[in-house]
Amino acid sequence: MKSLDLIKPYFRENRTVITFGMISLIIVDVLQLFIPRIIKWVVDDLTSGQTDNAGLLRYAATTVVVALLIGLFRFIWRYCLLGTSRRVEEGIRNHLFTHLQTLSASYFDRVRTGDLMAHATNDIQQVRMATGMGLVALNDAVVLGLAAIGFMAYINVTLTLLVLIPMPCIALAARYFSRKMHYRYQKVQASFAELTEVVRERIAGVRVIKSYGLEKNEVDRVDEFSRKYVKENLGLVKITGSFFPMMFLLTNLSLAIVIYFGGRQTIRGTITTGDFVAFISYLGLMTWPMMALGWVTNLIQRGRASLDRLSNVLQTQPHVVDKPSAKLLPKVVGEMLLDNVSFAYNGKQKSGYRPVLSSVNLRVPAGTFLGIVGPPGSGKTTLLNLLPRIYNTTDGRILLDGNDVNDIRLHSLRSHMTFVPQEPFLFAGNIRQNITLENPAIAENSLMDAIDGAALDETIRTMPNGLETIVGEKGIVLSGGQKQRIALARALLTPAEILLLDDPISQVDLETGTRIINTLRSMAGTRTIIIVSHRMSAVRHADRIITLKDGRIVESGDHNELMTGNRYYAGTYRLQEIVEGWDAN
Numbered sequence: 001m002k003s004l005d006l007i008k009p010y011f012r013e014n015r016t017v018i019t020f021g022m023i024s025l026i027i028v029d030v031l032q033l034f035i036p037r038i039i040k041w042v043v044d045d046l047t048s049g050q051t052d053n054a055g056l057l058r059y060a061a062t063t064v065v066v067a068l069l070i071g072l073f074r075f076i077w078r079y080c081l082l083g084t085s086r087r088v089e090e091g092i093r094n095h096l097f098t099h100l101q102t103l104s105a106s107y108f109d110r111v112r113t114g115d116l117m118a119h120a121t122n123d124i125q126q127v128r129m130a131t132g133m134g135l136v137a138l139n140d141a142v143v144l145g146l147a148a149i150g151f152m153a154y155i156n157v158t159l160t161l162l163v164l165i166p167m168p169c170i171a172l173a174a175r176y177f178s179r180k181m182h183y184r185y186q187k188v189q190a191s192f193a194e195l196t197e198v199v200r201e202r203i204a205g206v207r208v209i210k211s212y213g214l215e216k217n218e219v220d221r222v223d224e225f226s227r228k229y230v231k232e233n234l235g236l237v238k239i240t241g242s243f244f245p246m247m248f249l250l251t252n253l254s255l256a257i258v259i260y261f262g263g264r265q266t267i268r269g270t271i272t273t274g275d276f277v278a279f280i281s282y283l284g285l286m287t288w289p290m291m292a293l294g295w296v297t298n299l300i301q302r303g304r305a306s307l308d309r310l311s312n313v314l315q316t317q318p319h320v321v322d323k324p325s326a327k328l329l330p331k332v333v334g335e336m337l338l339d340n341v342s343f344a345y346n347g348k349q350k351s352g353y354r355p356v357l358s359s360v361n362l363r364v365p366a367g368t369f370l371g372i373v374g375p376p377g378s379g380k381t382t383l384l385n386l387l388p389r390i391y392n393t394t395d396g397r398i399l400l401d402g403n404d405v406n407d408i409r410l411h412s413l414r415s416h417m418t419f420v421p422q423e424p425f426l427f428a429g430n431i432r433q434n435i436t437l438e439n440p441a442i443a444e445n446s447l448m449d450a451i452d453g454a455a456l457d458e459t460i461r462t463m464p465n466g467l468e469t470i471v472g473e474k475g476i477v478l479s480g481g482q483k484q485r486i487a488l489a490r491a492l493l494t495p496a497e498i499l500l501l502d503d504p505i506s507q508v509d510l511e512t513g514t515r516i517i518n519t520l521r522s523m524a525g526t527r528t529i530i531i532v533s534h535r536m537s538a539v540r541h542a543d544r545i546i547t548l549k550d551g552r553i554v555e556s557g558d559h560n561e562l563m564t565g566n567r568y569y570a571g572t573y574r575l576q577e578i579v580e581g582w583d584a585n
């Protein structure tokens with residue numbers, strides 16, 4: 001896709017409005033050119049003494065009418081053209097966001113949030129500027145510029161040619177400077193992305209910074225990036241700062257030419273005094289198109305570069321996609337089968353294939369409860385992520401009710417699974433919205449059951465506004481355990497046949513944890529439940545427990561079977577029993 005194709009549809013869609021805007025813009029240009037004509041007539045009439053009060057009044061009235069018309073049509077073009085550029089901006093933003101949502105988890109592993117934010121703000125703004133003011137400046141440079149030259153030539157060709165001598169210099173200077181500006185601007189953009197990311201990270205990690213007393217270091221670090229950003233901006237200012245005075249100098253050179261040569265022609269009587277004054281006015285009108293010429297190249301270049309960057313993001317293909325032949329799976333019982341599954345985050349690259357999971361074979365019958373334990377980094381979370389195809393397996397197959405997950409439409413596959421991640425994410429809003437995800441179909445009693453099941457009832461009772469309590473940045477700060485339980489209640493409300501839970505009781509006390517596990521156990525036979533946990537109490541009642549180590553299944557069996565040996569499960573279980581003091585029976 002050529003990047004220009006990105007904006008073409010919006011132009012096509014708004015064709016009538018744009019045409020209307022362009023016609024209004026051209027009318028404004030023509031009317032502007034009319035004013036020097038009025039000045040010429042007034043001056044000529046005055047110098048020849050041919051005018052009276054009524055004549056002057058007529059000229060004055062004409063000027064007011066022209067000014068009113070200019071005002072009216074200027075409003076129309078601004079409304080139409082700048083309005084369209086806002087619609088282009090909106091369209092690209094929606095397109096970008098929709099596309100980002102289709103991209104796979106691996107893309108977000110690679111790309112920094114700050115970069116994406118810069119695309120969503122700066123780049124889109126640049127495209128808006130180029131399609132709005134860029135179009136206006138281009139039109140003015142061409143229409144107003146050429147028409148002014150035409151009107152000047154109508155007065156006197158020789159003088160016009162003389163005045164035009166500095167113009168190629170203006171064009172060349174504009175070209176040179178705009179190229180430099182573009183280069184500088186890119187550096188500013190890159191530095192802005194870095195700065196945004198650094199600040200975002202520090203705000204997200206403010207608790208760690210405080211607890212380690214790193215405030216000073218972090219302020220210095222942000223300052224370092226701020227200074228770099230200022231430096232890059234100053235670099236840009238140096239260029240723009242020399243560009244505009246240079247333009248000013250060159251246009252005034254033309255004025256000097258008119259004063260000298262035009263003055264002489266007036267003395268000689270080749271042109272009238274009115275022509276001389278009108279000529280200077282036309283020159284004044286030429287200044288903007290000349291500036292516009294420089295500006296527009298700059299605007300369009302910036303817009304083009306931003307459009308290229310946006311188009312790069314939009315061209316990124318998600319790794320996890322529906323095959324054309326992928327099918328819907330309306331009903332499932334919920335049996336999961338992993339057939340020789342291997343996975344590496346960087347895929348099967350020749351240089352360093354580092355599998356996180358190796359040859360995992362596993363069958364989870366429908367309606368059963370599987371516990372996954374193992375040391376940190378053994379691949380437990382990764383394994384959960386493979387089931388709803390957050391990532392694709394590198395080797396081997398995963399089957400849901402005997403269907404390869406790659407042959408099922410993603411939307412359909414994921415509708416059968418609910419995944420509660422280790423670090424749940426809450427949206428800005430109240431607790432109710434966060435649990436129901438604003439699904440109006442959820443009945444109040446199912447909501448209460450889910451809250452009960454997630455052992456969240458007591459917590460909500462103590463909240464100032466109960467379910468309506470606002471959480472997150474603008475409200476109450478929740479503990480990790482409370483967040484976990486909100487995410488769990490959210491999951492319990494979805495009718496998915498398979499429930500995937502990543503360490504769901506890692507941040508709650510023993511009693512609450514037991515309540516949650518009892519809720520999950522009560523679902524035996526109705527839902528397939530797969531729990532990753534480092535707390536053995538969460539999985540001890542599971543139908544089957546597997547231990548992962550370095551991406552391989554090293555133990556498998558129910559609690560009693562695994563307790564017979566003295567391997568990872570049994571060892572950790574006994575240790576936790578002592579440390580946490582829970583009752584093994």
Ligand code: ADP
Nearest residue numbers: 109345356374375376377378379380381382383
């Ligand atoms: P566990 O859940 O058992 O603690 P994980 O599945 O989270 O283990 O991680 C297994 C391995 O994969 C670790 O070595 C970890 O560093 C690596 N890993 C996890 N997530 C990613 C990722 N997004 N990109 C690259 N490597 C990852």
